Amino acid sequence: MSPRTERQFEEIREARKKAIMDTALELFATEGFDKTSISKIAVKAGISKGLLYNYFSSKEDLIKTIIFNGLDSLTGYIDPNHDGVLTRDELQYFIEEFFNAIEKNEHYWRLYFTLFFQRHVLKLVEKRLIVMIHTYMKMLVRYFEAKGSDDPETDAIMLGAVLDGIGFHFMANTATFPVEKIKQKLIKMYC
DSSP: OOOOOOHHHHHHHHHHHHHHHHHHHHHHHHOOOOOOOOHHHHHHHHHOOOHHHOOOOHHHHHHHHHHHHHHHHHHHTTOOOOOHHHHHHHHHHHHHHHHHHHOHHHHHHHHHHHHTTHHHHHHHHHHHHHHHHHHHHHHHHHHHHTTSOOOOOHHHHHHHHHHHHHHHHHHHHHTOOOOHHHHHHHHHHHH
16 A cells, blocks of 8 residues: 555545634534534544644634535625626526525534624624625626616625525525525525
């Protein structure tokens, strides 16, 4: 058996990091940030606490990484060609991907929505979250201006609030929430 290559070591490292993040995400979403210890994450992930610290410096570092990875993934859909201009097709694509994301990654969105009720945890991600929201709100305002809105700022804020509300209500009632109907109605209203 030949020794592992640098690439194989990197793949192992990334797989462990993902396993830690997936485990922490599940625990943070189901038990809460404060009730989830690094020890509990390590045990559930099947690794030692010391090894976990090779990947993340603290529980706070771990939750920040989880939140930012999820947000980066979703916001990548709002301007896929990265030109800073939001078109009707791009907004529709973003709305569709938003619905896909909340359906496919329930633990992440449960964690995301509980952040706003845990001020001390929100503070960990707040600065970057504000910058991210501000960037995309400016893009939405320009989108609504181009559509001839008489109040593009309010329209942009309202769309953000509607999406947050949809996500929150979906998390509260996944079994009977009419996902497809609401998605189509939202696309019709905004695109």
